[in-house]
Every structure is written in C-alpha cells, then in structure tokens.
Amino acid sequence: MNEKDLGSAVAKEIMTPFVISLNSDATFENVINTLVENRITAVFIHDPKTNDYYIISQRYIVKFLKRDGLKSINLAQTSVKEIMKGPIETVDVQTPVETVIRFMTEHDYKRVLISENGKATGVISTKDIMKWNDTYFFKPAVPQILFFVDNLTSNLIGRHIFKKNIQDEVQDDLIDIYGGALNSISIITNQLIKESGKMTHLMKDKRAVLFEPRDQVTGILICDFNSVDLRRKLIAATDLFCK
Incomplete structure (x- = not known):
C-alpha cells in the first residue's frame, strides 16, 4: 500500500x-x-x-x-x-x-x-x-485549502487558502490550482457523498481530500496527508461554519 x-x-x-x-x-x-x-x-x-x-x-x-x-x-x-x-x-x-x-x-x-x-x-x-x-494517519500533515460547499447547489460558499503551506503560486480567485482536484468538487459533493453517505476522504493528485458532510453544507479540506488531527480540525471548522 x-x-x-x-x-x-x-x-x-x-x-x-x-x-x-x-x-x-x-x-x-x-x-x-x-x-x-x-x-x-x-x-x-x-x-x-x-x-x-x-x-x-x-x-x-x-x-x-x-x-x-x-x-x-x-x-x-x-x-x-x-x-x-x-x-x-x-x-x-x-x-x-x-x-x-x-x-x-x-x-x-x-x-x-x-x-x-x-x-x-x-x-x-x-x-x-x-x-x-x-x-498513514499519524503522519505530520498540513492543511492547504479549506472549502465549504452548499450541498443543494454545489456552490462554493466559503474558502480559506493556507498559502504558507503551498509551494504553487496561488491567486485569491484561483480555485482549480490542483489540476482538476477541485474541478470535480461539485460532482463529488452531489454524487459520491449523497450516494455513499459515508465518504470521508479520497486521494487526488497526490493529495488527500477530506470531507465532512452536514445536512446543508460539506466541509472539504485539501491537505498533503490524511490524518486524525486534520480530520478533527475539519470537523470543528465545519461545525463552526454551520452555526
């Protein structure tokens, strides 16, 4: 593996x-x-x-x-x-x-x-x-991009870019900086999460994509590795965003 x-x-x-x-x-x-x-x-x-x-x-x-x-x-x-x-x-x-x-x-x-x-x-x-x-789960991991997506429309309703953790040149209005990793966010949100109901992460372009779905909003975190620590932080961030 x-x-x-x-x-x-x-x-x-x-x-x-x-x-x-x-x-x-x-x-x-x-x-x-x-x-x-x-x-x-x-x-x-x-x-x-x-x-x-x-x-x-x-x-x-x-x-x-x-x-x-x-x-x-x-x-x-x-x-x-x-x-x-x-x-x-x-x-x-x-x-x-x-x-x-x-x-x-x-x-x-x-x-x-x-x-x-x-x-x-x-x-x-x-x-x-x-x-x-x-x-795998306890590797030191750093967050790179945090998204919040509306589950009904798949519209991006919140975003934070951790620029210090990204080597690529990033512009504030650039969404798909990872060569397709984020282009398919709407498909992932609409189909995979709703169909499985249990999807928590996947690997895309050598990066981990963590999901934290709620009734109306899904928190999505792009990071270098999947980790328990970042999973907990994503849960906390999504809870805070939904308040």
Missing part, C-alpha cells in the same frame, strides 16, 4: 497474509503448543465439514480452566470443541479498512479473520491497525 491508496485502502492491503489454524479435531495440547511455538495469543479452528471458523484465545483458555478444565482427568487431550468460540464471521479481503475497524470496535474484537472466496487468507489484529495508523 502506498500513499495514493490511502483513500481506498482495503483489508487485503494491511492484513497479515497467512492464517495459523488447527482443525476441529485438535486437542488442548495442540492449541497450547501452537500458541507457544508461534508466539501468538489466539489460534483459529477450522471445521472442514462445514467450512466454519472458530477461535481460541488466551482469554477463552483461562475461562475454560476456571470453569472445569483443571478438573479434567486428561486435560491435554481435551477437544478444542469444548473451548472454541464461534462460528466467527469473516471479513472479505476487499472490505475498506475503516469498515474493518468499525466492525472490530462494535464487537470488541482484537482480531478478525480475512477471507477471499470463502477461504481464510489472512488476519487483521489490533497490532496491524496500529501499524497502519502510525504509518
């Missing part, structure tokens, strides 16, 4: 591209050995008959042992079916990263299984998300 892909990053681009798993006929001993040997905190369980996937994490192991596992006569040979949770929902490789993060947050998941055509192909963990955020 590179900077131009930030606006459309999908699960396949940030996932760990392999899955450590055991079959559903595995034992507790197999699980412990797999966790230790691979230095991981959870393992996926695959049922070849149904093609369903389950999961066993350290947390589930502790709960099992506390419940009745320690009383087992032959703990090592306990079936994983007595410990595993699921079947779990997989996430398609083409799912936007933002959707994956939302899914993990809503379900309080620390990891999700990524699949392609029904086959598990990778894993996204909170560690993968943090690496991605650190690489």
Whole structure:
C-alpha cells in the first residue's frame, strides 16, 4: 500500500497474509503448543465439514480452566470443541479498512479473520491497525485549502487558502490550482457523498481530500496527508461554519 491508496485502502492491503489454524479435531495440547511455538495469543479452528471458523484465545483458555478444565482427568487431550468460540464471521479481503475497524470496535474484537472466496487468507489484529495508523494517519500533515460547499447547489460558499503551506503560486480567485482536484468538487459533493453517505476522504493528485458532510453544507479540506488531527480540525471548522 502506498500513499495514493490511502483513500481506498482495503483489508487485503494491511492484513497479515497467512492464517495459523488447527482443525476441529485438535486437542488442548495442540492449541497450547501452537500458541507457544508461534508466539501468538489466539489460534483459529477450522471445521472442514462445514467450512466454519472458530477461535481460541488466551482469554477463552483461562475461562475454560476456571470453569472445569483443571478438573479434567486428561486435560491435554481435551477437544478444542469444548473451548472454541464461534462460528466467527469473516471479513472479505476487499472490505475498506475503516469498515474493518468499525466492525472490530462494535464487537470488541482484537482480531478478525480475512477471507477471499470463502477461504481464510489472512488476519487483521489490533497490532496491524496500529501499524497502519502510525504509518498513514499519524503522519505530520498540513492543511492547504479549506472549502465549504452548499450541498443543494454545489456552490462554493466559503474558502480559506493556507498559502504558507503551498509551494504553487496561488491567486485569491484561483480555485482549480490542483489540476482538476477541485474541478470535480461539485460532482463529488452531489454524487459520491449523497450516494455513499459515508465518504470521508479520497486521494487526488497526490493529495488527500477530506470531507465532512452536514445536512446543508460539506466541509472539504485539501491537505498533503490524511490524518486524525486534520480530520478533527475539519470537523470543528465545519461545525463552526454551520452555526
């Protein structure tokens, strides 16, 4: 994944591209050995008959042992079916990263299984998300142009140019200084935002374009990188403009 892909990053681009798993006929001993040997905190369980996937994490192991596992006569040979949770929902490789993060947050998941055509192909963990955020969202970023567009007419109703952050020669009445990045603002506002309702940013001409739609107005920020800090500032600026 590179900077131009930030606006459309999908699960396949940030996932760990392999899955450590055991079959559903595995034992507790197999699980412990797999966790230790691979230095991981959870393992996926695959049922070849149904093609369903389950999961066993350290947390589930502790709960099992506390419940009745320690009383087992032959703990090592306990079936994983007595410990595993699921079947779990997989996430398609083409799912936007933002959707994956939302899914993990809503379900309080620390990891999700990524699949392609029904086959598990990778894993996204909170560690993968943090690496991605650190690489892309938390880069030092500077704003370049701030716009406010009327959603009904697509007319430009507010603008501020951060001239000190732009190397190009800029005139106050020059709108499309980025070679088309701003020529299509009306199309973006009318079609993409209204159709998706969830568009937050895209990459255009090696720049990030951040959107903050409201009922009547959309705030649009052109900057060098997408970042959490600028996202928050755009939200605050749009709220202030709409008052």
